[in-house]
Each structure stands twice: as structure tokens, then as C-alpha cells.
Amino acid sequence: MRCLITGATGFVGRHLADALQSAGHQVEGLARNSAAEPFTVHGADLEDPAATEAVLRSVKPDWVFHLAGFADAGKSFFEPANAWAGNLSASLGLYQAIDGCGLRPRILHVSSGLVYGDAKPGEPPPTEESPLRPASPYAASKAAADLLAYQQTRSPGLDIVRVRPFNQIGPGQSADYFSSSFAKQIAEAEGGKGRAVVVAKDLSPYRDLTDVRDMVRAYIRLLEVGRTGEAYTAGSGRVHQIREVLELLVRLSRVPMTVDERGDPARAGDTAIAAADTRKLRSETDWAPNYSLDQSLADILDDWRTRVD
Numbered sequence: 252m253r254c255l256i257t258g259a260t261g262f263v264g265r266h267l268a269d270a271l272q273s274a275g276h277q278v279e280g281l282a283r284n285s286a287a288e289p290f291t292v293h294g295a296d297l298e299d300p301a302a303t304e305a306v307l308r309s310v311k312p313d314w315v316f317h318l319a320g321f322a323d324a325g326k327s328f329f330e331p332a333n334a335w336a337g338n339l340s341a342s343l344g345l346y347q348a349i350d351g352c353g354l355r356p357r358i359l360h361v362s363s364g365l366v367y368g369d370a371k372p373g374e375p376p377p378t379e380e381s382p383l384r385p386a387s388p389y390a391a392s393k394a395a396a397d398l399l400a401y402q403q404t405r406s407p408g409l410d411i412v413r414v415r416p417f418n419q420i421g422p423g424q425s426a427d428y429f430s431s432s433f434a435k436q437i438a439e440a441e442g443g444k445g446r447a448v449v450v451a452k453d454l455s456p457y458r459d460l461t462d463v464r465d466m467v468r469a470y471i472r473l474l475e476v477g478r479t480g481e482a483y484t485a486g487s488g489r490v491h492q493i494r495e496v497l498e499l500l501v502r503l504s505r506v507p508m509t510v511d512e513r514g515d516p517a518r519a520g521d522t523a524i525a526a527a528d529t530r531k532l533r534s535e536t537d538w539a540p541n542y543s544l545d546q547s548l549a550d551i552l553d554d555w556r557t558r559v560d
Contacts, residue, residue: 253277255312255356257297257345258319260286262424263361267316267467274471279310281319297341303348314474315358317345320396323427324365325452325515327389338392342399350407357410357474360400364417364459364486365390369522376526379415379482386522397482404480412477414470417486417527420547421463422554430460430551433497437504438555447508449501452515454494459486459527462542472536486527487540499548 254271258264259280268278268290278290281303285294293309295302297319321327321337342360349356367377368384383398385391403409424431429451439445469485477483501508532538 252313253279253311254314254316255279255281255307255310256316256318257281258317259290259292260288261318261322262421263419263463263467264316264318265423266421266463267318267470270464270467270471276314279312281306297344297348298336300344300348300351303345304352307348307352307354311354312356315345315349315356316361316470316474317342317358318361319345320361321389321392324387324389326427327387327392331388334388335392335395338389338396339399342396346399346403346409346411349409350403355410358400358412359470359474359477360397360411360413361470362397362400362413362415362482363390363393364415364484364525364527365522366394366397366415367525369524370526376528377484378528379484379531390522401480401482410479412473412479413482414473414477414532415482415484416466416469417459417461417484417525419463419466420460420551421542422550424463424551429493430496430500430548431555433500434548434552434555435559437500437506437508437552438559440508441505441556442559444559447506448511449497449508450511450513451493451497452513454497454512455492456522457490457492457524457526459488459490459525460496460544460547461485461487461540462547465540465542469532469536469538472538473532476536478535483532483535484527484529485532486529487544488527488529489544490524490526491544496544496548499545500552503549503552 280292321334327334
């Protein structure tokens with residue numbers, strides 16, 4: 252298949268490109284700026300349908316993986332306009348461009364598990380039929396883009412499958428995200444380039460964590476067999492407190508580490524527990540994660556040891 256990945260130079264995009272190429276697919280990327288990658292990356296802004304349309308006419312993709320967007324839930328509290336532009340406006344620009352050039356590729360719209368928000372007391376983890384109750388500007392903008400993607404399957408009739416992934420972790424992730432931030436600080440301390448203290452924000456939330464290398468397999472599988480217009484929740488099905496993640500990484504450290512937890516009042520209204528019910532994804536695709544949390548964290552820390560050298 253000829254594949255186009257939006258947001259191809261990001262953390263997930265690079266892992267997805269590697270998995271697709273390993274499976275024998277042709278891969279090209281789209282990002283705001285062209286970049287040196289092991290595949291062609293076209294520079295275009297998704298909020299410019301004409302520029303995006305030119306890329307689409309050049310690539311003529313069979314599959315489009317729409318990963319691009321504003322990705323940091325924490326920053327969205329400070330940059331709500333950027334979150335809405337990066338998630339909703341950019342998605343609209345992409346779908347207008349696809350329709351405008353007359354192509355009909357299969358499209359994977361990557362939403363977020365945070366669109367479900369907090370479960371009410373006594374409620375089980377949300378399913379694809381649950382109401383969307385986003386608790387951050389990031390989650391709200393992703394929810395709106397998710398609904399846009401569904402609407403586009405009705406008119407103009409694009410072939411879009413939606414996926415709502417919960418937290419993804421793995422080697423190569425930015426230190427803007429908690430597991431990678433913790434690992435970077437430990438690796439710097441091991442190398443004598445930082446204090447033997449991990450500075451952390453709020454360690455109380457619970458998150459469903461999936462290794463990115465498992466998640467991109469789910470993405471590929473959904474374009475193979477997923478149903479047009481349907482949404483699929485993706486995750487490991489196992490919830491871990493952020494505090495537990497830090498404790499596991501500290502145990503892997505080669506030097507004694509202490510923790511400085513400072514809290515994060517700016518995210519007081521954010522989702523406290525994000526748990527994934529992945530029965531629909533598993534039953535329709537036969538996908539299951541392979542990486543344990545311990546293995547993922549060990550790989551993240553080893554990756555940072557090479558990056559801070």
C-alpha cells in the first residue's frame with residue numbers, strides 16, 4: 252500500500268513508519284516542515300487545504316494515517332487556541348483536501364481516550380458508546396475532531412476509521428511526557444549531568460499505558476479490517492498510577508534517586524483515571540499488546556541513556 256502519515260516526524264509517526272516499512276508498505280510523510288527521515292516527508296500545513304491537496308495528488312495514497320495535531324494535554328490548559336487549531340482545524344483542512352482532489356483512501360483518524368473524561372462513581376471504563384466528557388482543552392478539541400471525522404463519513408462519504416488511543420509510551424518520546432521526563436532525569440543523573448532528584452508534577456492520576464510499538468500495530472490492523480465510521484478504543488486494558496511508573500523507573504536507576512513531587516494546580520480539572528475498555532478492538536482485529544510495562548520502561552530508560560551521552 253502507498254501510505255501517507257500526517258505528523259510523520261513525531262514520536263508515534265516514526266514508529267508507525269518503521270512498522271509499515273517493515274511490512275513492505277511504501278511510506279511518505281506530511282509535516283509542517285520537510286525533514287530528514289528514512290522516507291520522504293512533504294512540508295505542508297494541514298490548515299492550508301491547497302498545499303495539502305498538492306501533497307495528496309503527488310503521493311496518491313491508498314492509506315492515510317492522520318496523527319498530526321496538538322498532542323500535549325497539559326500544555327493545552329495554557330494554549331487552548333493552539334489545541335483547537337492543531338486538532339480540529341487541521342483535521343478539517345485534511346478532509347477538505349482529500350475530498351477536493353477526488354481521492355478516496357482509507358483513513359485512520361487518531362483521536363484520544365481522553366475524550367471520554369472521568370467515569371462517574373461506580374461506572375465501568377467507557378466503551379465506544381459512552382458519552383464524551385472531555386476535561387481539558389486538548390480532550391475537547393480531540394472530541395470535536397473525532398465527531399468531525401464521523402460526519403465526513405456521512406458527507407462527503409470519506410472512508411474513515413476512528414481510533415481513541417489511551418497513553419502511549421516508548422523509546423523516542425519527548426521529555427514533555429511523564430514517563431520520558433522521569434527517564435531523562437534519571438539518565439542525566441547516572442551520567443553526572445544532573446542531580447539525583449526526579450522533579451515530578453502530579454503523580455496521583457491513573458493512566459492506561461500502551462507501548463507505542465504495540466499501538467502502531469493496532470493502527471495498521473484497523474486500516475486492514477476496521478469498519479468505516481466506527482470508533483475503536485485502543486489501550487492495554489491495564490491502569491497504572493503515574494507514581495507507580497516513577498517508582499519502577501527509580502528501581503531501574505544505576506544511582507540512588509529521590510523524588511521532588513510539586514503537584515500541578517493548573518491541571519486540577521483534568522481526568523483523574525483514564526481506563527480503556529478494548530473489547531471491541533480485540534474482538535474485531537485480534538490485536539493484543541506484546542510489551543509489558545516493565546519492558547517498555549526499561550527500553551525508555553536505555554534510550555535516554557544513549558540520548559544524554
